[in-house]
Amino acid sequence: MSIKQSILDDLKTAMKQKEADRLRVLRSLKAKILEKEISERKDGEAELSDEQVIEVLMKAAKQRKESIEQFEDGGRGDLAEKEKAELEIIEEFLPKMMSEEEVRAEVKDQIESMGASSMADMGKVMGVMMGKLKGKAEGSVVSKVVKEELS
Numbered sequence: 001m002s003i004k005q006s007i008l009d010d011l012k013t014a015m016k017q018k019e020a021d022r023l024r025v026l027r028s029l030k031a032k033i034l035e036k037e038i039s040e041r042k043d044g045e046a047e048l049s050d051e052q053v054i055e056v057l058m059k060a061a062k063q064r065k066e067s068i069e070q071f072e073d074g075g076r077g078d079l080a081e082k083e084k085a086e087l088e089i090i091e092e093f094l095p096k097m098m099s100e101e102e103v104r105a106e107v108k109d110q111i112e113s114m115g116a117s118s119m120a121d122m123g124k125v126m127g128v129m130m131g132k133l134k135g136k137a138e139g140s141v142v143s144k145v146v147k148e149e150l151s
Helices: 003-016 020-040 050-073 077-091 100-114 119-133 139-150
Strands: none
Touching: 003 020, 003 050, 020 050, 020 077, 050 077, 100 119, 100 139, 119 139
């Protein structure tokens, strides 16, 4: 079953069980996926691949994380909790992310194979790593590890 289909099925369940908060988040995800399908539409083909749906979900999760940070900095714990609850729902549909140690192992292998040795090579390494780890690791973690390994 595709990720999109599991979101739609979960949406129906949330409606039946009258889970208002969950329903709101799932409707938001459905709208974002639909928006992406419309913007990506070529040759009458409208279905997104699971990778594209994961991109949409990762973007939504990143937005929630940034909001949580801003709300906590602003002393709005109530709004931060609401965003955390939404983030948990979104993360149910995302594949398990790689740990920092797993990312570090991949980065070390890539740096070795490219012969990268300084921060001047960061762009090259990041380009390859983001393509390789897209949907598997957060960009901020990859960036942090690449910086640490090259410095």
